[in-house]
Amino acid sequence: AQTVTQSQPEMSVQEAETVTLSCTYDTSESDYYLFWYKQPPSRQMILVIRQEAYKQQNATENRFSVNFQKAAKSFSLKISDSQLGDAAMYFCAYAGTASKLTFGTGTRLQVTL
Amino acid sequence: GAVVSQHPSWVICKSGTSVKIECRSLDFQATTMFWYRQFPKQSLMLMATSNEGSKATYEQGVEKDKFLINHASLTLSTLTVTSAHPEDSSFYICSARDRRAFYNEQFFGPGTRLTVL
Numbered sequence: 001a002q003t004v005t006q007s008q009p010e011m012s013v014q015e016a017e018t019v020t021l022s023c024t025y026d027t028s029e030s031d032y033y034l035f036w037y038k039q040p041p042s043r044q045m046i047l048v049i050r051q052e053a054y055k056q057q058n059a060t061e062n063r064f065s066v067n068f069q070k071a072a073k074s075f076s077l078k079i080s081d082s083q084l085g086d087a088a089m090y091f092c093a094y095a096g097t098a099s100k101l102t103f104g105t106g107t108r109l110q111v112t113l
Numbered sequence: 114g115a116v117v118s119q120h121p122s123w124v125i126c127k128s129g130t131s132v133k134i135e136c137r138s139l140d141f142q143a144t145t146m147f148w149y150r151q152f153p154k155q156s157l158m159l160m161a162t163s164n165e166g167s168k169a170t171y172e173q174g175v176e177k178d179k180f181l182i183n184h185a186s187l188t189l190s191t192l193t194v195t196s197a198h199p200e201d202s203s204f205y206i207c208s209a210r211d212r213r214a215f216y217n218e219q220f221f222g223p224g225t226r227l228t229v230l
Contacts, residue, residue: 035218043204045157045221091156099145099210101219103156 002027004094006104013082014112020067021077021107023092032096034068034075039106040088048090051075079109087111116140117209119222126197127230134192134225136207142187143209147219148180151204163190187212197229 003026013019025034036048051059051068058066063083067076079086092104116139126132136146144165149157161171161182169182179201181193190209194201204226208219 033218042223043151043206044223045206045208047218050218095219100147100159100162101157101208102159105156 002029002094002096002102004092004102004104006092006107008107009105010108010110012110012112013079013086015082015084017082018078018080019082019109021079021090021092021109023075023077023104025073025075025092025094027073027094027096029096032094034066035093035095035101036064036066036075036077037091037093037103038086038088039091045091049077082111084111084113115211115220117207117220117222119205119207119225121225122223123226123228125228125230128198129196131193131195132197132227134194134205134207134227136190136192136209136222138188138209138211138220141209141211141213141220143190144187144212145210146184146190147208147210148182148190148192149206149208151206151224153204157206160192194227197227199229202227202229 005024032053034051038046038048049061049064063080065078089106091106094102118137120135146163148160151157160175161169163169163182163184165184171177184190206224207222
């Protein structure tokens, strides 16, 4: 079974600074997808960024980028120029051939002035 | 595009009653829908996978007789919590997979908060 581990229950970053959220996963599959989801206080799950395992190039979406290390099974999220609206729970998720999402335990990100 | 709705957004019921939660894909057809449960300050836990026109596949430890799932059309899946008890109180989230999706991406509904008194 696949597992996703987020070792940082909480993180804090100052506005305009950069923060990196960690995620590791375990799988025996060779073809899979990785995601970062944001869950603000409204609890609506919002897709932040996705990465296909077969792509070596790290995905980027505006201020959000990932560092995907396939051999190390690591998938970290970097948020640049942090904004107050970035404050939320962030979940790392894995989807393999079964298409089911396996979520990590989440990291609560606080953004301070 | 890719909007998923849930109804109701919150519900309070008495112990022993049944509650139905609807999940609809508004602008796409979803061959597969997923139901999750989220306890306060915890992650999402997959309860079951719902495929249109067939029986749902439940995750280990989920009581299929308590959590009835029906996926009668390509845009609607329902979760019925039967004989609800206070321990069933939780936040229930559905997601839908667009049949055209290339990335196995799931689109999430806004969730339903269930409180059982």
